[in-house]
Amino acid sequence: MKRGVIFSGVALVAVAAAGVAAAGFGGGRADGTEEPSAQPATTTQVTRQTLVKATTVEGELSHGDPVPLASQAQGTVTWLPGVGATISRGQALLRADERPVVLLYGALPIYRPLAAGVEGADVTQFERNLRELGYTGFTVDDEYTSSTASAVKRWQDDLGVTETGTVDASLVVVASGAVRVAELTARVGSPAGGEMYTFTGTTRIITVPVDAGEAGWAVKNAPVTVTLPDGKEVAGKVASVGTVATGDDSEDQGPNSTGTDDAQIQVTVTVADQRALGSLEQTPVDVAYVADEREDVLTVPVAALLALAEGGYGLEVVENGASRYVAVDTGLFADGRVEVSGGGLAEGMTVGLPK
Structure with a gap:
């Protein structure tokens, strides 16, 4: 039994474009059945499978939107990382007067000095x-x-800073995870307080602008297929779906268009296998999602369909060295195949392929 999953990135516009032939039932016997005809030169089989039609949209691979890294250190910048450098928990984000400013992970900034006797969620995060x-x-x-x-004193000793046992924002900057330097906005010799550079996360993601009215497919964890510029396909999934739709205010809008006509939301896609992305840092990509699906249906190549003179479509079924025409109902078209149903149609049947 042949089973499989078929994906399609192109929707059929007209069945005739797929090479559908024309036929008429005609020539029936007195009992209402059809006269057998000569066998076709080329045949195929009716298969049962899951038929899936995928729609492709454009996305952008990157490390996400950069955000500024602000330092509250005193003194002069004596070291900065290079663009593209990655910094993990406990490592220096910069050095001010040769003292490190260290990255820690969390959601709360260091908004007050942490010392003996202080209590709160920021203490839990730091500890x-x-x-x-x-x-x-x-x-x-x-x-x-x-x-x-x-x-903390032992930690400060290892960092080479004064062992005070107290932690404040001059020593620590908090981010949600490891960071990647995007663009330097300060330089060695600058004052150590203020914005030093912008940073992103270290994981590459894909952002997809989607028309708000066509975003029904974009649900958390929905699987997608990402096609890279070299044609390589990589598995991804929807990580988040924006809740704020933005419109197009450009002068390219038509005179009768409204803001809702071009309203879009941003869908974020993640790729678990980052190595599959190679060395790409930023590039346009294609993102394919399942637009329609039929499970466990009978299918044939679209080219096997015959446009019947009586209307509708049929198949030339080959049995016992002869063939006959059978009317069928068509369903989903995907990747050169079509869902078919009708009385007497069964998996494994041999059908003709018109010349």
């Missing part, structure tokens, strides 16, 4: 980072204790 960096001797909770301060 979790300290533990991930390999320091122990304290409990990860919402209280900054003397034990926490002792661990």
Whole structure:
């Protein structure tokens, strides 16, 4: 039994364009059945499978929108990473007067000094980072204790900064994860306070602008196929769907168009296998999603369809060395195949392919 999944990136506009031949039933016997005809020279089989039609939209591969990295360090910038460099938890984002400003992970910024006696969610976040960096001797909770301060002094000693046991924004910057330097906006010798550079995440993503009225396919975790410029296909999935639609305010709009005509939302697609993306950093890509699907249906090549003189379509069924015409109903067209149904039609039947 032949089963499979067929994907299509091109929708059929007219069946005739696929080479459908014309035929008429005609010549029936007295009992209403059809006279057998000569066998066709070329045949194929009716198969049962899942038929899937995919629609392709344009997307952009990148590291996402850059955001500014602001430093609250004092002094003069003595070192900055290069564009494209990646920085992980505990590593230096820059150096001010040769003292590092260190990256930690989380959602809360360092908005106050953390010292013994301070309590709150920012303490929990910091202590979790300290533990991930390999320091122990304290409990990860919402209280900054003397034990926490002792661990911080050991960490500060390893960093080569003054061992105060207190942490503030001059030493630490918080981001959601590892960062990649996008563009330098400061230079060595600049004041250490202010914006140093812009950064993105280290994971490459794909952003797809989608017409708001045609975004029904874009649901979280929906599978997609990403086609790279070299033709390589990579599996992806929808990670997020924008909730704010933006319109086109350009002068290219027609006189009768409205803002809702061009309203779009942004869909973000992730690719688990980042190595499959090769060395590409930013490039247009194609994103194919499932637009329609029929499970466990009978299919034949579109070229097997016959346009019947009586109207509708049929197949030339070959049996026992002869052939007969059978009327069929058509369903989904995808990738050169068509869903067919009708009385007497079965998987494995041999049908003709018109010349």
